[in-house]
Every structure is written in C-alpha cells, then in structure tokens.
Amino acid sequence: MIPTGHSKGFVKARLDQMHAALAQHVGPDAVPGLVALVARDDEVHVEAIGDRAVDGAPVARDTVFRVASMTKAVTAVAALMLVEECRLRLDDPVDELLPELANRRVLRRVDGPLDDTVPAHRPITVRDLLTFTMGTGLLLVPPDSYPILQAMTVLDLGQGTPRPGIPPEPDEWLPRLGTLPLMHQPGERWLYNTGSDVLGVLVARASGQPFEQFLRERLFEPLGMGSTGFSVAPDRLARFTTCYWTDPTTGERVVYDEAAGGEWATPPAFPSGAAGLVSTVDDFLAFSRMLLDGGRLDGERILSRASVALLSSDQLTPEQKAASGLSPDFFATHGWGYGVRVVTRQTEIGHPVHQYGWNGGLGSSWAIDPVDRVIGIILTSRAFTSPTAPPVVQDFWTSAYQALAD
Structure with missing residues (x-):
C-alpha cells in the first residue's frame, strides 16, 4: 500500500x-x-x-x-479498460486476435542472421505487451548494426524517432512485423517501445474500433x-x-x-x-x-x-x-x-x-x-x-x- x-x-x-x-x-x-x-x-x-x-x-x-x-501510458490505460471488460486477459496469448504473431521464432543471437532461429518457448501474452517483455523492441545501437534492425527499417515499422508519415496502416504493419523473428524469448527481458505499438493494434481488434x-x-x-x-x-x-x-x-x-x-x-x-x-x-x-x-x-x-x-x-x-x-x-x-x-x-x-x-x-x-x-x-x-x-x-x-x- x-x-x-x-x-x-x-x-x-x-x-x-x-x-x-x-x-x-x-x-x-x-x-x-x-x-x-x-x-x-x-x-x-x-x-x-x-x-x-x-x-x-x-x-x-x-x-x-x-x-x-x-x-505509452494512454495506450496501457486503454488496454486495461478492455481487461476490466474481460475482452482481454493479462496472461492470455495474443494469438487469437493477433495471429500474425503466433508461432514465433527467436534469434539465436540478436546480432545474428534472420534465419538463424529457434522456436519461442511460449506465446506472447497481453502482459508481455504491457511490460515490454514480448521479445522485440528498440536497441540502443545504430539502426544498421544488426540484420534485425536493418530489416525493421526496411519494413517501415517506425521503431525509431517518431515519424507518423512512414508506417503503413495497422493491418499491413502487423504482418510486416510478423515476418521477423523475435530478438529474445518472450518474458526474458525488457525491450523498449514495440510492445506499445502492438498493444494499440490489439486494442483496436479487441474493441472492434479503430x-x-x-x-x-x-x-x-x-x-x-x-x-x-x-x-x-x-x-x-x-x-x-x-x-x-x-x-x-x-x-x-x-x-x-x-x-x-x-x-x-x-x-x-x-x-x-x-x-x-x-x-x-x-x-x-x-x-x-x-x-x-x-x-x-x-x-x-x-x-x-x-x-x-x-x-x-x-x-x-x-x-x-x-x-x-x-x-x-x-x-x-x-x-x-x-x-x-x-x-x-x-x-x-x-x-x-x-x-x-x-x-x-x-x-x-x-x-x-x-x-x-x-x-x-x-x-x-x-x-x-x-x-x-x-x-x-x-x-x-x-x-x-x-x-x-x-
């Protein structure tokens, strides 16, 4: 208390x-x-x-x-409103509403090639998105440092300084993100930013509204x-x-x-x-x-x-x-x-x-x-x-x- x-x-x-x-x-x-x-x-x-x-x-x-x-705090409040209405549950996988993120693969090394992966130990949950432990996020290195960061830039995922004119609409943005492996296993560590963008898409799909x-x-x-x-x-x-x-x-x-x-x-x-x-x-x-x-x-x-x-x-x-x-x-x-x-x-x-x-x-x-x-x-x-x-x-x-x- x-x-x-x-x-x-x-x-x-x-x-x-x-x-x-x-x-x-x-x-x-x-x-x-x-x-x-x-x-x-x-x-x-x-x-x-x-x-x-x-x-x-x-x-x-x-x-x-x-x-x-x-x-980010506003987005979290929106998600919690839907949790209270039992349209979302904190520890449920997001796979049903976000099938683009089901059956994740995970990089063996965050700086490794995109095809050098292992299966995710478990699905991404709503809680993972809220706490930034989904397995992907910003890394404080130059954006061309690793293949995964280069790919995020090429796909216009907007995971850098805010540029609202660049990312595509949500039903195009999420499939693009889904083509990439996670950087780390879900729940393993805190990675900044991306969880809130995914959470905004989840709120839209769970509520049936933009x-x-x-x-x-x-x-x-x-x-x-x-x-x-x-x-x-x-x-x-x-x-x-x-x-x-x-x-x-x-x-x-x-x-x-x-x-x-x-x-x-x-x-x-x-x-x-x-x-x-x-x-x-x-x-x-x-x-x-x-x-x-x-x-x-x-x-x-x-x-x-x-x-x-x-x-x-x-x-x-x-x-x-x-x-x-x-x-x-x-x-x-x-x-x-x-x-x-x-x-x-x-x-x-x-x-x-x-x-x-x-x-x-x-x-x-x-x-x-x-x-x-x-x-x-x-x-x-x-x-x-x-x-x-x-x-x-x-x-x-x-x-x-x-x-x-x-």
Whole structure:
C-alpha cells in the first residue's frame, strides 16, 4: 500500500523560482518554447516561456506539443479498460486476435542472421505487451548494426524517432512485423517501445474500433482532452509547435517537423500507441488526475483502482532487470509498470520513490507522485539527444519538488 496524506501545497516564493530555472534554457540555439505545469490537489502553477517556432508567436497554456512516448501510458490505460471488460486477459496469448504473431521464432543471437532461429518457448501474452517483455523492441545501437534492425527499417515499422508519415496502416504493419523473428524469448527481458505499438493494434481488434476512435470515445471525450489525438486539426494548427532537434553531424538546432504541413498535420495511417499523440498540459493534467484519484475524474470512473495500482507498480522481475535497461544503471533506481517508469530508489530531488510517469523523446516529461499528490508535466519543442533527460527537464523536476510546502 502506497502511503498518502493531505498536502499543504507549494511555497509561492519557491515556486516562483521555477520561471528563472526554465527561462535559462529558452532562446537561440536552445529550447524555442515550453509549457510546464505542476499541480498539487487544487493548486496548479503553469509556466509558458518562449515561442511556438523560432521567430514565431509566443507559446500559451493551450499550445499543442508532440508528447511522443508519453503516449505509452494512454495506450496501457486503454488496454486495461478492455481487461476490466474481460475482452482481454493479462496472461492470455495474443494469438487469437493477433495471429500474425503466433508461432514465433527467436534469434539465436540478436546480432545474428534472420534465419538463424529457434522456436519461442511460449506465446506472447497481453502482459508481455504491457511490460515490454514480448521479445522485440528498440536497441540502443545504430539502426544498421544488426540484420534485425536493418530489416525493421526496411519494413517501415517506425521503431525509431517518431515519424507518423512512414508506417503503413495497422493491418499491413502487423504482418510486416510478423515476418521477423523475435530478438529474445518472450518474458526474458525488457525491450523498449514495440510492445506499445502492438498493444494499440490489439486494442483496436479487441474493441472492434479503430484505435484512435476507441481513445477518443472512451478516454479523451470523457476526460475533456479535446486537444489530444494523433494529428492536429486545421483549426488548431495555430496552437501547434514546430519541433526541433539537434543535427547529429553539426550539433546545430534544426527543424524536425513543421506545424503546418508537417507529419502531424494529417491523420496517420498507423496511430502509434508508442509515440503518436499530441496534447497540451491541461489535457494531460486531466489524464493524470484520473490516475491519481484511483481511476476517477469528477465522479466519472474511467478505470478501477486495482488497474491503476497495477499500471503504477513495478512489474519486472530481478532477472528481467538484470538483462535489460535504457542505460547500464537504469533499473538500479527504476522499475517498469504498464507504459510507465516507476521510481524504486530516490537519487534525485525531483524523483521520489513511488513516482511514476515517462518522458517523450521529442521534448516532454510527465509524472505522478501518489504520496505527495504531485503532478508534473513539461512540454517543449526540442527533442532529447539521448535517453537521459536534458537539463531543462531536470531543472523542472528539481524546481517542482524544492517548492513543496511540507
């Protein structure tokens, strides 16, 4: 049982320090613009600094950003809704709904030829998709390092930096994935990302609705998340940011995706459950408050308290952690729930034990602290350069927690 208590909000003088801490990261050759929000019960503080594009209009509280891998938690909630309706079961094989993934073969060596395989010890389960233990995922090596990674690129499976214009529609995407062997045995280790994309296809087939329609009708509309989706409608493009990243050759800040005419300006063929969504701080605040309040928002139950507890608790075994990680020491201080990182040992001011959430590689970070009832969200328009959060994100979390009143 996670201990909780009554919060005393923030110390205003300390909270005011957040503006200076974040503003130092905004400017030429830095972050073009950001919106940050920290909430504790009914107290909400928002910072909007910089512009939607270089030399563009200022960002505002309702500015829309690409939230990338923050999408994973939304996809996990959708799957758990279907588990609660008994349309999915956590330990059932996915073979019936996803026959393209039945009778898997597994590489003898992850760097080996694609035809050097052994049979999978068991089928992939729903739980494997939620916990990223299905046997395939991102590897933190150059994309041409191994034959399996080269094949994923050739097949346009979209298992890299989000590019919604590339992957084909779900009923083409999954058969392409199914032509490849798994990298490791199901359940053997944690492998990032791919499980959430497969989970989005599973939600669509289990519900009988396109994934984007299920999210809109069952989650976004009930929570009032009107600016969240897999693309930005024409009448909202004026609120959308241009996204920038760092050119790996020159180190310069360059455009990654334009607002108007970019890859999120039209609905994608493949709505990525791993990294496809756009959103605002207030939309994600609504989603976060639902989770923090045990699956309810404003009296409407979206998810059971038991499902929230599953999602937000560490689901990995010591053996899985020992063989896995985004960095060598990632699982020394973290676990993984369903679509979220869970802090298991505190080593930083802004990340206490039991906090759960995740970052988005295109410039965002989000987490919920169920003990001190803190929600933090920072959305920026500059992509990360590594799995480690950049200084602007680190300073946001430090600024939020140094301002707690108790």
